[in-house]
Amino acid sequence: MSRSATVPPFPVAPRFHFTTALFRATTWRQFAFHAAHLPIAVAALAWFAVTIAVGVPAAVTWFGLVVSAFLLGGGAWFAAVTRRMSAALLEQEVAPPRFRARRPGPLGWATTRLTDPARWRAFAYLLVGFVVTTCSFAVSTAVLVTSLGAVTHAAWGRYLPAQIGADGREHRGAQLLGTFVDTVPMQLAFAALGIVLLLAVWPAVNHGLGSLQRVVIRSLLGTTRRAERLAQVTASRDAAVVDADATLRRIERELHDGTQARLVGLAMTLGDARDRLQHGQGGAGVEALVDQAHAATKEALVELRALARGIHPPVLxxxxxxxxxxxxxxxxxxxxxxxxxxxxxxxxxxxxxxxxxxxxxxxxxxxxxxxxxxxxxxxxxxxxxxxxxxxxxxxxxxxxxxxxxxxxxxxxxxxxxxxxxxxxxxxxxxxxxxxxxxxxxxxxxx
Structure with a gap:
């Protein structure tokens, strides 16, 4: 068995380690999410455009309303893929939202979808997710490529086209703040800058963009705090009802099979003793029956105390x-x-x-x-x-x-x-x- 704990519905983002972030799998998984989610985001934007172009004009008719509801619901497909990618690459398990129960009939099915806030949030993510993913991939890639380019500039800078600098001389290499990187000191300084970008700046930027992705996905594609709380309260209420019913059944069973049976036996024993006394048959036989009844009474009291202790322990x-x-x-x-x-x-x-x-x-x-x-x-x-x-x-x-x-x-x-x-x-x-x-x-x- 493995380590386990109750998991909050809104998990905390992975901790950022400034000095070792470049070498941690979390950093590269976040970058992989930006890259892998980009084609999904492009397809989602296309679906968003089709839904607006087709669904809005079609919604004026009964049949068109069904078509619009179908197109709106398509956002849930992209949402499901994104949640799985979030769990695998962003280390964030996002609980899917609870959609409204379907009403009977085609029109009821359509109106249920069109009035469901969770589906509208998933639909909004088609556009928001495209913007966030595109910008995240572009910015993260730009910083990463820039840092790698600065570190390796000494190897490829000499192959750049020649340019005439402000000093009238011919230069080959990147230009930084109006100065060409074509001397050994400049190459070393440029490489040092690239190392700083690669070790510190890019991981921090990439982590921040990954955190932004997590917040957007959780806000638009996950269950809300209110819905999650309502689900927990409902589950707790059902569990409390079941537990109370089980407790009552246990008490009933123990009373019926234990104490009640013992009291029935006690009544029969006392009745036998009474009949003997009425017929003048006293002596040792009646005394034995009374002793038996006395012992049965004490045992019944012990059982009742044990039963009461399970309901509310006196020691409390x-x-x-x-x-x-x-x-x-x-x-x-x-x-x-x-x-x-x-x-x-x-x-x-x-x-x-x-x-x-x-x-x-x-x-x-x-x-x-x-x-x-x-x-x-x-x-x-x-x-x-x-x-x-x-x-x-x-x-x-x-x-x-x-x-x-x-x-x-x-x-x-x-x-x-x-x-x-x-x-x-x-x-x-x-x-x-x-x-x-x-x-x-x-x-x-x-």
Missing amino acids: DAGLEAALASACARAPFPVTLRTDLPVRPAPVVEGIAYFGVLELLTNVSKHAGATSAVVDVALVGTDLVATVQDDGVGGAHVALTAEDGHGTGLAGLLERLRAVDGSLHVDSPAGGPTSVRLVVPAGAAT
Whole structure:
């Protein structure tokens, strides 16, 4: 298993290393994007022109409206190619936007497309992307060729056509600020300038243009923050409903198969004892039935306490710190607990944090092969942050679905956190160590 973590929908641009940028693959991948995307941008501009030339006049008729919608939707084809190139060369995964649901009928299909903001943003990129890509390729190539030309000028400058300079003499070579580069000192100075351009200026220019490409692609071809947030809220709501339904079914099943069956047996035992007493059959037989009923009552109480503990652990009544101390003490390996909670969080936040840490410690016990763990819980600003670190084998990751089709433990924890606008971050390289951090808006109260 490999290192994994939750990925934000809007990733950070690759870091620019000033001294080694020329020799890094990131720099050349960005330049490759400018070059490889240029023919795509030219084709996109052609489609943009056809859409304007054909779609606008045709939109006055019913059939023409369908044609216009088809041409408008063509921008999504170029958008899909650009997003794949962005992931491969610009190191930016762009989540595709969510298009509106199709309405029935040809006219409904056309109006759905023509009123979809995501399709209009993709259509606008046909023109904007052409301008950005063309300028990026032209500027980056010009600076690169200029720097390479300056470095190698001594080899090819002598073959340039002869020119008469201001001094009346014949010169061969490039002209820089009115001075011909045809002497050894000038050649060396020109080569030094080329090295500076190649090592420092061109990588910086190329990186800046690559960052511009990333921003434009993300803004016009990706999902918006509002849409992404809405999708997360919807998914969290659905997960919360499913989780609540599963919890209710579990409680119903445990009550039916466990406590209810035990109470039925208790009633039958007491009924038998009552019948014996009514018929004057007292003695050891009735005493045995009463002892059996007494034992069954105590077992039913134990089961009810365990069931109630799964809903709300009584240990949380004493606070999150006490509850976590109890959980850490029950772990089958040494666990160091560090807390910094100057203000007590809301009860619902305490419950989420408690069960989250409990889930993580259970995962460590089952899968990590760890010899020790550290639990840090603190209020950071308006958030409750709980971190569980272990010295196990690593490889922990958030798998949304397991082979049996059910969500894994970390995935379920992530969904519960999202339901309260929280987040989960996993750092678990192969070989360990593993660090899992869960963040919950604290809603703290004294």
